[in-house]
Amino acid sequence: EAQVTQNPRYLITVTGKKLTVTCSQNMNHEYMSWYRQDPGLGLRQIYYSMNVEVTDKGDVPEGYKVSRKEKRNFPLILESPSPNQTSLYFCASSLWAPLAGEGDTQYFGPGTRLTVL
Amino acid sequence: QKEVEQNSGPLSVPEGAIASLNCTYSDRGSQSFFWYRQYSGKSPELIMFIYSNGDKEDGRFTAQLNKASQYVSLLIRDSQPSDSATYLCAVYNNNDMRFGAGTRLTVKP
Numbered sequence: 001e002a003q004v005t006q007n008p009r010y011l012i013t014v015t016g017k018k019l020t021v022t023c024s025q026n027m028n029h030e031y032m033s034w035y036r037q038d039p040g041l042g043l044r045q046i047y048y049s050m051n052v053e054v055t056d057k058g059d060v061p062e063g064y065k066v067s068r069k070e071k072r073n074f075p076l077i078l079e080s081p082s083p084n085q086t087s088l089y090f091c092a093s094s095l096w097a098p099l100a101g102e103g104d105t106q107y108f109g110p111g112t113r114l115t116v117l
Numbered sequence: 118q119k120e121v122e123q124n125s126g127p128l129s130v131p132e133g134a135i136a137s138l139n140c141t142y143s144d145r146g147s148q149s150f151f152w153y154r155q156y157s158g159k160s161p162e163l164i165m166f167i168y169s170n171g172d173k174e175d176g177r178f179t180a181q182l183n184k185a186s187q188y189v190s191l192l193i194r195d196s197q198p199s200d201s202a203t204y205l206c207a208v209y210n211n212n213d214m215r216f217g218a219g220t221r222l223t224v225k226p
Contacts, residue, residue: 043207044216048212098166108161110159111160
């Protein structure tokens with residue numbers, strides 16, 4: 001089954017304790033991205049990756065890191081989480097960047113609800 | 118700051134009616150436009166995308182784009198209770214993907 005998986009689905013942690021949220025897709029997609037969703041603000045892009053070893057900042061990258069060592073995986077790293085990073089996080093992937101064709105459909109993972117105390 | 122604006126709603130329509138969802142955007146260079154549906158507690162799923170001015174129809178859904186007015190809309194014909202969800206407008210330009218905050222639609226039986 002074609003899918004994007006995220007782990008963990010729920011996480012409660014404390015300020016300053018490093019954490020990683022994993023994201024994996026089995027569709028051989030080139031483009032992957034991370035979003036956070038907050039009430040009243042919608043989805044905001046954190047980082048995206050056009051291809052392996054190619055990553056770039058989105059709208060709200062502060063406090064986050066990513067890596068893309070393999071095509072299928074795109075982990076989100078919070079080196080020192082703070083309460084303002086409490087949010088719902090989504091990973092998404094598409095064949096290409098969402099610009100110009102049928103292959104641009106972004107498939108979203110199930111989401112990770114993070115609470116930082 | 119590039120903005121994508123949507124009326125948060127809730128928008129309530131009776132079953133069988135046409136639901137009209139609107140979205141405006143500030144970045145004139147925006148190249149592609151998307152409508153996502155998000156059920157409560159679930160992840161967004163793509164309904165339609167549109168790149169050119171005019172209308173694009175897919176089943177009960179019609180997307181309308183007017184780049185001069187920086188306006189994109191989604192019409193849902195013969196609305197069903199299962200269409201009750203939050204609808205997210207998204208705008209893409211040069212690797213920058215922006216979402217609106219979404220419009221909550223309720224279709225009453």
